[in-house]
Amino acid sequence: MSFAATVLTLYPEMFPGPLGISLSGRALEKGLWSLEARNIRDSATDRHRSVDDTPSGGGPGMVLRADVLARAIDAASPAGDDRPRLLMSPRGRPLTQALVRELAGGPGVVIVCGRFEGVDQRVIDGRGLTEISIGDYVLSGGEIPAMVLIDAVVRLIPGVMGKESSGTEESFSEPLLEYPHYTRPAEWEGRAIPDILVSGDHGRIAKWRREQALKLTRERRPDLLRGPDRD
Template identity: 70%
Template structure:
């Protein structure tokens, strides 16, 4: 079973949207498992402090290495085979290739940071892999963790109804997905392309491929450049 353990200061944010639709149904059926752990349980002192002022000065607060180490060790002992992820805007961008790799594995332990981030020493000390979902800043790692889990869970066997539906989407072949159409045939003077109504699967496949390339060239030329490398 694919198992996710979330270390967070806000466990009530989970499962959130993952408790609905396909992911929620799969969670209820035991296809995957979600565990949340409150970092503050390992906090220091009477007030369970999890952060302190940054060394060298500066604004904000930094999450303490000793607190996070205790939280990680309790959630994922040394023999836990799951990768240890830290959601971070400075991490490597999450790609569909990485998502597929994670989905094939046993799951993940995901640390959701807050404030100005974490003490750098915890990253090396506990082998954390920093992962980013985009070049922007969120209030914390929870929303990023939800996005990562959603991307993984939908690829698990038994989650999506059509096995091929996950193979013809954006990024699966290094391209954005081709345009999709359905009834009505005519919508405000805009008609479904005739080739899609022809029944000629070979021509349909060629059209979809050409449209995917055209869209990718217009919107994400960087993806095409990677395919050509």
């Protein structure tokens, strides 16, 4: 059974977008994973296909209605669907490589893309949505974050990347940033490839790469070295 991603959005035309090219696009064509983008407005019941209303208690903007969104979720993920239900939200649990690996090992995901000021809390609670954030900033909607999450997950599905080891030697596969990479030409603008990388001594190369990864992590992301729980 392939990994199945269902996205609930007000803008289904945004998909597959970048997910339809390169690694994820080729894997999509091969059937290693599937993508369905569903329009939340299809679950509206009035002639205007309304999906939002003013926030209770006052305030700016609009809020996605619980009843409309719940119908959309129920239609996309009926009883017996064991895929996790996610809501892309800046207040959510940070998206980490550990979470990406966990999702890649499952049957797929159902992702709700928020818009406006947010989503009625009752549908978050009533439909068991797990809020996920891709960073400490706010975007216009959840579609781009959903693409980020799906791209990160899909590339770890067996058969998507050319070499399985590619996914195990990257930044965040362990609590370290990735070491520097080099390739031909041997010298460029007076800068040479480090001698050790052309020495043929794989033990020394592995040690050098580990040292470089530690150095970069200490300099740029010391928080990664402070504890085992990075979720």
